[in-house]
Amino acid sequence: MNSRLAPGVSMSYHEGMAERERPLRGMDIIHDSRSNKGTGFTREERRNLGLRGLLPYQISSQELQAQRVMENFRRKENNMERYIFLRSLEERNERLFFRVLMDNIRELLPIVYTPTVGQACQQFANIFRHAKGFYITPEDKGHIRDILNNWPVEDVRIIVVTDGERILGLGDLGANGMGIPIGKLSLYTAAGGIDPLRCMPVMLDVGTDNTELLNDPLYMGWPHARLRGREYQSLVEEFVFSVQDKYPKALIQFEDFATPNAYHHLKRFRQAVLSFNDDIQGTAAVAVAGLKAALRISGTPLRDLRVMFLGAGSAATGMAHLLTRALMEAGLSEGEARKQVQFVDEHGLLISSRKDLTPQNIEYSVDSEARDFVSAIREFEPHAIIGATGVPGTFSREVVESMAAVQQRPIIFALSNPTDRAECSAAQAYEWSSGRAIFASGSPFQPLEYEGKRFEPAQGNNVYIFPGVGLGAISVAASRISDSMFLAAADALAARVKQEQLERGSIFPPLTELRNISLDIAEAVALKAYEQNLARYPHPDDLRELIQGVMYDPSY
Template structure:
């Protein structure tokens, strides 16, 4: 018979601990008398106390450390707090603060969280992954830390990203924390500063590449299919060539997706659907220019192209409506330095600079995915405002310090006519006595719902059609009131309802395409809602 935990075993177990919220009866039942102050309070009073402590902190990185320490003490209080105050705390637990947390990960390390795989583990991944205490894993986020946000190669410090993403899966979509597994594929780092840091916790060698790298990932993916056959694998923050290689290798074999390529694309497509409700343009008539041609930009272009083709446009015509500019200028067919993901969007045109491309192409929408600050220059944004009455400007690079431009700049340089969204949260802007509330183009609108929908029906694959369905569902939740404030995404405080709607759209698509393994429930929304973790006690 399993022994029931009592005393400090309860108080030191974050899954069981309720702290000062244990009732008198529970204190007697679990042997807690004398181990807690006499006062018993509600979870809401505990949240009030936590918020007071958060507000005392001088810096966001201190708030980040405090919040994850809370997760290590009282898991349910941590998630109830995040659900109730997601607007305030999202920027702390994820972008932009998670970028600083990753840069300083080894220096702020408190307790292990997540799973690490190194090159020395090759041939033994099944054995070591069996050490993970939870056996019903449904959601895995894995990174190799090579391209963390816009910050570059952070090696094992990149573990902050899978941890943060899975916190958002639980907060935003109710995936049970016991079913979440953050994974760091620690194959070394080319960042010499990290390797020279005595506090760095990762493998201190140059990055593993080539066949050995691919074989290590293959062993991991195969092991997951054996140990956690119902798990979805999300690839996160891989360098562009690896991101595409992994997605193309596994997308038709296992349940997986790449959030940087596909999740970002779905979020942006939803934002475009909302923006044209303001501009009055037809979706099929749009011309869209991307500054940046990495995995995020080409992933967006791929999904938007699919959506354009669904309106009856052929593939070639759709591609000609999507122009990409990288650090060398417009992507054109005469260039000999193009990788495959760029070559699909090479135009039959002479070479041009970014601003020259704006004036020639006359885009309705400008999307930044550069990872480089201030690349949306005043000249470029003013050129957009000369061409379009309401230029749509997406400055999506994270964290905020790497954003292509600020909301203030976008509104000033377009005389308040821009429709603006950024990757990290932006404060409201007062321009000529008009208050704008710029939207945040955050993947958290999409990936939690996609994950919930896929695992709810035990989908065998994640398809592009699911992301198209997610985009449409997200856009439908933007109200006229939101649009009137200049916001093209629904309020983040509604994230659980948003995720539920997206999950229903994704699961419904899986059932329609016969890639769901579970029988379709009579009431799909109710069935998915009942799966969502509630941390209330």
């Protein structure tokens, strides 16, 4: 890592090692994932560190080690075995793990994160090998600040926390949901260049209402029904403010909370501490970026865009809120912008006469005779439909054909994760629209041909957004994250999409560009922090150079 850092932004690998009580030697180095280089230690290092006789004779470059890793990875029989293999590598040699992940991000992303991470969470207790992350239970109430001292690093900058209640589209997985913070933080490092030494995965293990888990003797979580109400909120508050006291420069990312809690935490903490909810705000920025890129294909002006959401949970309402802001920036009033956004949930169109609407979506209710999804499409004639249901197949043939009937280039976003929960597949979207759909999904679909034309369907993955937002925020010690920062992130992402990608139907840039995408987003977020007087560090002469200088490099 570059040594030209803003005060306290990060440390190099060797500076990080200074936090240890004593230097490591011999087998202790080999057994320490951050110190270990396997057969990559030089002759001099082997002499000086007490490693002679403990390693095979040949010295392997990191490139050769990475080649060996990928050859073994590709021999694994299924994605679950590949996931376990990669996590075991991280436990042995952290820098080699991140080198391999960064250099093969397109191939490994579906393994390290969605969709395979969902299966890994479901099987978390069965595949458990090595303790990783920080667990807080109701029995820790009143002691959270004290037990944070057990974490071995004093300068944490990124925390991803979940309570495991709404893991992807899989529901309540309790403490098994720890796979989500672990996976997200791997991407913070690989895509955003955050030093893994500064990352902390946290599980608020407040129980589970999943009786199958409670009856499973292998389940490792707090074996009780979920904590609810005031006791739950009190525990979350204690956690957040204990983190603020222990790690005052840390960003807290809330992940996979049930919708009511997700919105409660966002409203409660967004002005008080440096925090955001990725399911609400990160997903929203990805969707807005995708829509802006899609409009370059359809030719529709942003201010004219009409969008209909299927699903009205935290992800969908978050997307609607940020889209409303984008429409307002395009020249509409708030009222005009809201009229161009509609919702359909499992009970039908959100009409004003319904009594079951939440505070988050009541402002989008409409007066209409339409009730079901298809009739609402025919009446509203949206340019785009966005699925955030977690229910596969809800973009039926009739739905897609209805979109194709009202728009020449219908925009179809099937964003539910994992892949088998997508509202429709890429092949279905193209076939049912006669090849006219502009398609994106939350999990990957392979390139395909339809009537002689090659399509490369885009994956609207939050990994495009959150690493850069986090990097930008901590690089300037932002005091909070604003909606304007997420709009700036969306614009930076959309700007990376080239014309040749649009011609192949891809509205997001290649995943191989993630590090540069994150750098662009970090710079945009940091600039917005300075514009809004939210940055606590002085403005440097070259902001981009400073941010680039703090990005983690796993090479050895």
